[in-house]
Amino acid sequence: MNIKILSRNSSLYSTRRLVEAAKKRGHHVEVIDPLKCDLIIEKKKPSIFYKGKILGETDAVIPRIGASITFYGTAVVRQFEMNGVFTTTTGQSLMRSRDKLRSLQILSRARLGLPKTIFTNYSKDVGEVIAHVGGAPLIIKLLEGTQGLGVVLAETQNAAESVIEAFNGLQARVIVQEFIKEAGGADIRAFVVDGQVVGAMKRQGKEGEFRSNLHRGGIASLIELSDEEEAAAIKAAKAMGLGVAGVDMLQSSRGPLILEVNSSPGLEGIEAATGKDIAKSIIRYIERHS
Numbered sequence: 001m002n003i004k005i006l007s008r009n010s011s012l013y014s015t016r017r018l019v020e021a022a023k024k025r026g027h028h029v030e031v032i033d034p035l036k037c038d039l040i041i042e043k044k045k046p047s048i049f050y051k052g053k054i055l056g057e058t059d060a061v062i063p064r065i066g067a068s069i070t071f072y073g074t075a076v077v078r079q080f081e082m083n084g085v086f087t088t089t090t091g092q093s094l095m096r097s098r099d100k101l102r103s104l105q106i107l108s109r110a111r112l113g114l115p116k117t118i119f120t121n122y123s124k125d126v127g128e129v130i131a132h133v134g135g136a137p138l139i140i141k142l143l144e145g146t147q148g149l150g151v152v153l154a155e156t157q158n159a160a161e162s163v164i165e166a167f168n169g170l171q172a173r174v175i176v177q178e179f180i181k182e183a184g185g186a187d188i189r190a191f192v193v194d195g196q197v198v199g200a201m202k203r204q205g206k207e208g209e210f211r212s213n214l215h216r217g218g219i220a221s222l223i224e225l226s227d228e229e230e231a232a233a234i235k236a237a238k239a240m241g242l243g244v245a246g247v248d249m250l251q252s253s254r255g256p257l258i259l260e261v262n263s264s265p266g267l268e269g270i271e272a273a274t275g276k277d278i279a280k281s282i283i284r285y286i287e288r289h290s
């Protein structure tokens, strides 16, 4: 098969591993920078112009689209879809996954456990917003943050009020969320491919840090998911329409609570923690579907 990996940087671990896994299984694989694709839209077959020529035969694409290029990256993925090319992540599910609020609405409709969350149009009644999630301590998240940046823990009512007011004053969109204390600064990442969990890890934030992101110094270890956690991860990926997903959950006293569903989950942390060949699982998924 002809497989294209949509990635800005072929030296990134995840990109390299996918190339390696595809080659090992006898495929022809190429890394394409989505920002260097020009999309040709006309009455006939929609095509893609890349580095001075029309992009050749493609059977499947693996989008590895960073948060900063969601808009253009999604357009490129859609262009492949228009041509009937199989993609591990559709443009629509990619776009949805990048909007924390929309994702939570979708997950809520699927009846998945979530931390109670409130979104308002810069309400002046900050006290009421805080009361909705049960008061401080609480979490405030910028809607477009990633890698733990833009996630704030407000420990007191006063801190919560001033942080929310400050974001409102800047017209920055935030969600306010109940703080799940019993998660103990850890979360679970379940890597779902084609409706199955192919690997899972627990990430523990460094001492004194409530955010468990590896980018913030969190440490990953192998974890065996409970049946409930596994079912929640699979259901979340399905609700989001993602064939490849990194589902993040908090372990709470009322069961797993979904935090977010990643559409370009990194392979480095999960392969290191589990010792599994996740890249191969993704290539095999393509083989089954295209």
Ligand code: ADP
Residues within 6 Å of the ligand: 115, 139, 141, 145, 146, 147, 148, 149, 150, 151, 177, 178, 179, 180, 181, 183, 185, 186, 187, 205, 210, 211, 212, 213, 248, 250, 259, 260
């Ligand atoms: P990002 O997209 O920046 O990774 P997340 O919503 O995943 O944002 O939050 C980052 C980290 O902060 C999570 O991995 C988790 O460890 C912690 N966290 C987020 N929300 C909560 C919450 N409601 N209660 C407790 N911890 C949380």
Ligand code: MG
Residues within 6 Å of the ligand: 147, 148, 213, 248, 260
């Ligand atoms: Mg996260």
